[in-house]
Amino acid sequence: MTEEPKKQSRFPKRHYVQLMAAVLYNCNFRGFAEGKIYKGDTKGVCVPGLNCYSCPGAVASCPLGSLQTALVGSRYRIPYYILGTILLFGLFLGRFVCGFLCPFGLIQDLLHKIPVPKIKKSRVTRFLSLFKYVVLFVFVLLIPLWKLAPGFCKYICPAGTFEAGLPLVFKNAFLRTLTGRLFTWKVFLLCVFLLLCIFCFRAFCRFVCPLGAIYSFFQPVAIFGIRVDPDRCTHCNACVAACPMDIKKVRDRECIHCGQCVSSCPEGAIHYGFRDSVIRPERPFQESRRLLLLILRVVLLLTGAALLAAGLFGGGFEDVLNKAIRICHECIGIG
């Protein structure tokens, strides 16, 4: 007879947090009615999740969009401010951002609730999850630096099409005259992603999202998120089986800290918190590992803070603001 799972301190109501984040990022409701974007100073701030700054409701900037436009102009100005912001988001939250603070993640979660047969995770989906690193390298780094265009925003980003392209083109007859093959391509891609997400959990996040790819690098050092208590864990792998993402273990590069594993753990060994999970008495050099992790975190924290300070001092905030208060043609697919 199996023992009842112990009561967990599960992070409260993930979808409410996601909804609050989405509303907070996009609280310029008048913009949707007028078909105009917000031009206030808060647009100089980057939010942690993927949220197009050309969305009529957006009151802040997308870190990925800002990074790409900054790289386009990087021969004139080093994007310290954005690099520092992303580094600090990664250090403190890792892919917790994907699970809780990304509006496009919420859309994907809701679509997956539609009751149809689902595509299960497998070795194939695990392999496909590497594709997002290709997208990161080619579309976020290579194309902006080489072809001077925000490659991901221009050719792929479904969040941009959904949040900015469709509402702006719908409200502005003038913009409709500028739409062409690129807009058609982006709407087609959006439909593909939305359809795929009904059958496959977070298809966009798992296989394509370069922001998730960036945050995944910080998973080993992320300060907050899912933690496994090594004293309680029996390595039964119930958590991995219950996880809808392509993880090999809890909190690896694919873990979005959604908390599905918390209730599935028969030992109650998984929880949200700040405590490190690398300490396993049965493994050697645990003290050294803990020290290394601490040093890494301190170095990253200081680097992030220094980059952010250099960026703010060098006009990085104004730079992001200047770009975000203008409609990004590429984001909405008319570039």
Next chain:
Amino acid sequence: MTGLLLVFILCAAVFTSCGTPAGNDITKAPTSEVSEPTEKPEKFPNRPNADRNTGKKKELAEGDVAPEFSVILLDGTTFRMSDHDEGTVLLNFWATWCGPCVKEMPDLQKLANDGIEGFTVCCLSVSDPITDVKQFCSQSSYSESLFSTAAGTSIGDYYPSDYIPYTLLIKDGVIKKIYVGSRTYQDYRKDVDSVLGK
């Protein structure tokens, strides 16, 4: 941990591919100086003036009088809108970080090289400091007489636009055509010829 190393490598790649830190200071970089307009009979007495911050700031439409402003171009000469009240101007708002803007620059340079009588091209960056514009200009071998910046001035308030590239074809001080998004040399040349009655 391997992933983390990759992040550092990527960051290093970004850093090394980036430009010199000299152009990093947007707040301290000098912007175009605005010189005092000379006294002469005004063709449009109620014309909005970005230099003096007078007149109504509004979204411009075809048929409106082009608001007055003056900037020092990279070659040291002054461009004043009212000096072209008897001519034709293609006024382009752009930025170094805007792909479509940068893409159409060779076409604008070609248009300026055509040497059309009474026709001037003026390209104003909406946000770049003058040092960045200078660097852009010298790297791509564009004429310094075409470029300046509107950063740190009120020009952007009098020529407001949600979009760049934002280009206006102005004849005798009146806006004849407004372009949003990039165009080709042929598009611009056709319209310039049309307003010049060629």
